[in-house]
Amino acid sequence: MVLATALGEDLSRAFLQGLPPGSVYALIAIGFVLAYKTSGVFNLAFGAQAYVSAALYFQARLEWGWGILPALLVSVFILAPVLGLILERLIFRHLRTSSSVAKLVVAIGLTVAIPSLFDVLVGFEPVAGQTPTGIIPGGASVFYQPVGVYAFSRDELMAMGVAVVVMLGLAALFRFSGIGLQMRAVVESPRMTELNGIQADRVSAFSWALSSVFAGLAGVLIAPRFNTLAAPDFFNLVVVAIAAAAVGRLISLPRALAGGLGLGVFIAFANTFLPEWALSYPILAPIQDNVAPAVPFLVLFALLVLWPAVRATKEQADPLSGVDPPPPSLASHERSAGLTVATRVFAVVFFLTVGLVVFTQADVSWLFLVTQSVILSTLFLSITVITGLAGQISLCQGSFAAIGGFTVFQLSDRYGMSVLVAALIGAAVAAACAALLSLPIRRLGGVWVAIATLAFAFFFDAVMVKLPWVGGGGTSLLQGTRVPRPTIGPWDLGNDKAFLVLALVVFVVASLAVIQIREGTTGRTLRALRGSELASQSIGISPARSRVMAFALSGFLAGLGGAMLTMHQENVNYTLNFSPFAALFWLVLVVSLGSRTVEGAAQAGAAYALFEAIVLRGAVFGWIFRNTDRIPGIFPISPKWRFIIFGLGTIQFARHPEGLVEFNTRRAHRRAEALMARLGRSRAASPPEPDAPVTEESVP
Amino acid sequence: MTPILDLRSVSAGYGPFHALFDVSLSVQPGEAVALLGANGVGKTTVARVATGLIAPSEGSxxxxxxxxTGAATFRFxxxxxxxxxxxxxxxxxxSVEENLRLSFRQSKGRRGVAPALDQAFTQFPSLARRRRMLAGDLSGGEQRMLSMARVLVEAPRLLVADELSLGLAPIIVDEIYNDLARLRSEGTALLIVEQQISHALALCDRxxxxxxxxxxxxxxxxDAEARVVAKIFDHAAGEEPPA
Incomplete structure (x- = not known):
């Protein structure tokens, strides 16, 4: 009551109200810091690990009828550490000496793959409105009012207590215990740790198991907050937690706790006072709903850009890294002329055949999927430019694509503009936004670009989409963001086949442009930067200018793809198409299949739209047997397998950054060339046939 | 006498790159051996094979x-x-203290850490003054001192010292070689990889x-007169081999 009197009831209530969500952010931030400190991996899959434990707890409690203790024991203290051990043993142990960007890409792949793999193995299906109860009886229904102005539920008190106890426990582990010291040493140099007689593999495994336990504990504690238990929400929370952890430069546990609590309290203040202030100051009215959800992402972005100390927390280079064989070069490999010709001939023949079949045989649903795959191929070319050419990981391509889509919607809806013109304007707006975004982050490197773009994606998701002049506001929520199909003179592209032709033309033009850029000065500049930034600068290349250009090009392609997708679906469909979590899968696909070539983007587009229909639903067997009734009984397979297969496909990124398909194409071509050379040699060296006429040339 | 280290017909390298071909080398207990050669001849690779950082592709x-052969580094x-x-x-x-703690905890156990720290800080008072400082913020000479403090307190059977003098002031190099001489007098065998041959020749038997x-x-x-060695270095630089 003293506090309430001193600070005012609203203020103290808002403060207390912010503590429970703040402690949830803090709990995940502490777990994230633990994982980062002890593995050196920027583990975006932390949310996926938390989801798995929460989902098993949910399944055990509600479906299998287990008690709290056995469910907690199995989900947090058995499944979580086992998952951590598996990740360490099968994946991250082999990536210890890989770049931090390679590890981040693998973590993104796991973020997509792990929840789906769990759902498929356990048969878990999230049900809307069904969430598990907390880990103490009556957690959500019994309240306490320790200071009179705000009633804490048992669940909230539990989360706050666990956050503080966990922080103190981990701080003690690192400060006083031998294993804590060993964990930090292994992150810096596993080999030098072994020179001290310490078994680095065992220490590393322990680190992963421990951080996974905390992921599981955080997952189970925060699950009751969600209306539906879904992996994207956990991913969202991890990004919020990274903002909290960034306050402690990603290494300080007490500051991560303070950062989490501070964020919670700040958001509660914004929620409490902004509506009141908006009554007095109408200028605040349009933003009052959007400030609170944007806070963590703005904080994260600002910390990365304005506080160099956060970026300076990068891991120390291992002084014994020279012991390992040299990693694959980051510079783009040149293809041989033979392979280029062979690939182009194959592509033309393949597309002509497929095109002929589609135009003559395909029904509406197949036509839809093929058109979608062509449009996505255009969109994925934006990843080819930013990741394949410029070597940057951008996690906001979905936002750029959405900008293209929303521009088409706004211009056609408000001003009745031709959607084709609007699409080009949308692409230009997306390019401008991308260039603007790249300005503050142009000096960031590696994983920090990825995190800054992720913060932007969530900011766009939380704030921009809700603005009436972007996403259409409340009216669009009811009516959708409708967009008409274009017409060009006498041609009505409302016809699906005609629209497919337009999509193909756009893809071909975009592909030729990307090839021209790749082979031209810009492409060579970007390749030089990937090879060595220092060497590039020494010959007068400006990294900042090149990166701004790469972002602008990438934004243009993403915006164009987004606009095309919007016209095709006649609706923006933001959540389905462009949300940050949905767009993670784009990167996963392109990186798995081939991030440096146009073919890679085309294959990724096809995989996104067609893999499920052709492979997982067994259509390919229907074609082979010429009868859909003869498709084997195991089909259809769960569509989640595409997330699992391509998500796990990113694991090869560290060894083959060019992508699996590109790697295998080159290997097959090299083998074919070697075979041809061997055949040529053996023919030249073989003796003349016994009955062959002896000529002057055959006499030695 | 059983050698403390015995490399038998070892070949080794890094992925597709081969650095050593059929190298045989042994070090007897208490012996000091200097491994000499020009830049890039494979000296560091021999040191790495000898301590398990690289597994040989051939030999044992x-x-x-x-x-x-092929055992993990921590077993070496x-x-x-x-x-x-x-x-x-x-x-x-x-920090400086944590570096020492990490080493001593493994070699001397939990109770042996405090006396070992006292011993290290007594021998190297400048490290004691910087015990809370991050080791990465120390000068090159102080970092070498720290790594020597770890081995001087718990004398190993064999110390493989790779280019200890690299980038250090002559006075620090002298100090480090004094420490090595002290280690040797306590029975530790030494395999010293060096380019500065004068120090190595003064300390080693072979x-x-x-x-x-x-x-x-x-x-x-x-027998390895300095001028002969110098000629061999010249040969590596492109001159005729010594007669």
Missing amino acids: VWVNGTEM ARAGVAHAPEGRSVFATL VVLLEHGTVIWEGPTE
Whole structure:
């Protein structure tokens, strides 16, 4: 009551109200810091690990009828550490000496793959409105009012207590215990740790198991907050937690706790006072709903850009890294002329055949999927430019694509503009936004670009989409963001086949442009930067200018793809198409299949739209047997397998950054060339046939 | 006598790159051996094979009579083989005290840490003054001092010292070689990889000369006159080999 009197009831209530969500952010931030400190991996899959434990707890409690203790024991203290051990043993142990960007890409792949793999193995299906109860009886229904102005539920008190106890426990582990010291040493140099007689593999495994336990504990504690238990929400929370952890430069546990609590309290203040202030100051009215959800992402972005100390927390280079064989070069490999010709001939023949079949045989649903795959191929070319050419990981391509889509919607809806013109304007707006975004982050490197773009994606998701002049506001929520199909003179592209032709033309033009850029000065500049930034600068290349250009090009392609997708679906469909979590899968696909070539983007587009229909639903067997009734009984397979297969496909990124398909194409071509050379040699060296006429040339 | 280290016909390299070809080398207990050669002949690779950082592609590695070919690095360390690698050899993100703690906890157990720390700080008072400082913020000489403090307190059976003098002031190099001489007097065998041959020749009993990844000569230090060694270095730079 003293506090309430001193600070005012609203203020103290808002403060207390912010503590429970703040402690949830803090709990995940502490777990994230633990994982980062002890593995050196920027583990975006932390949310996926938390989801798995929460989902098993949910399944055990509600479906299998287990008690709290056995469910907690199995989900947090058995499944979580086992998952951590598996990740360490099968994946991250082999990536210890890989770049931090390679590890981040693998973590993104796991973020997509792990929840789906769990759902498929356990048969878990999230049900809307069904969430598990907390880990103490009556957690959500019994309240306490320790200071009179705000009633804490048992669940909230539990989360706050666990956050503080966990922080103190981990701080003690690192400060006083031998294993804590060993964990930090292994992150810096596993080999030098072994020179001290310490078994680095065992220490590393322990680190992963421990951080996974905390992921599981955080997952189970925060699950009751969600209306539906879904992996994207956990991913969202991890990004919020990274903002909290960034306050402690990603290494300080007490500051991560303070950062989490501070964020919670700040958001509660914004929620409490902004509506009141908006009554007095109408200028605040349009933003009052959007400030609170944007806070963590703005904080994260600002910390990365304005506080160099956060970026300076990068891991120390291992002084014994020279012991390992040299990693694959980051510079783009040149293809041989033979392979280029062979690939182009194959592509033309393949597309002509497929095109002929589609135009003559395909029904509406197949036509839809093929058109979608062509449009996505255009969109994925934006990843080819930013990741394949410029070597940057951008996690906001979905936002750029959405900008293209929303521009088409706004211009056609408000001003009745031709959607084709609007699409080009949308692409230009997306390019401008991308260039603007790249300005503050142009000096960031590696994983920090990825995190800054992720913060932007969530900011766009939380704030921009809700603005009436972007996403259409409340009216669009009811009516959708409708967009008409274009017409060009006498041609009505409302016809699906005609629209497919337009999509193909756009893809071909975009592909030729990307090839021209790749082979031209810009492409060579970007390749030089990937090879060595220092060497590039020494010959007068400006990294900042090149990166701004790469972002602008990438934004243009993403915006164009987004606009095309919007016209095709006649609706923006933001959540389905462009949300940050949905767009993670784009990167996963392109990186798995081939991030440096146009073919890679085309294959990724096809995989996104067609893999499920052709492979997982067994259509390919229907074609082979010429009868859909003869498709084997195991089909259809769960569509989640595409997330699992391509998500796990990113694991090869560290060894083959060019992508699996590109790697295998080159290997097959090299083998074919070697075979041809061997055949040529053996023919030249073989003796003349016994009955062959002896000529002057055959006499030695 | 069983050699403390015995490399038998070892070939090794890094992925597709081969650095050593059929190298045989042994170090007896208490002996000091200098491994000399020009830049890039494979000296550091020999040191890495000798401490398990690299597994040989051919041949075998024996430590104190036990075959250790392909064994993990920590097993070499536990068998008494210490390695002071080339360049930075301390944990930059740990404090000076934590660096020593990490080492002593493993070698001396929980109760042995405090006396070992006292001993290290008595021998190196400048480290005691910087005990809370991050090791990465120390000067190159202080970092070498820290890595020497770790081995001086718990003398290993064999110390493989790789280019200890690299980038250090002459006075610091003298101090480090004094420490090595003290270690040797306590019974530790030394395998010293060096380019500054004068210090190495003054300390060692035997010299092994390496060229293009193979041993081209080995013998007592007295026979390895400095000028002969210098000629071999000149040969590596493109001149005629010595007669």
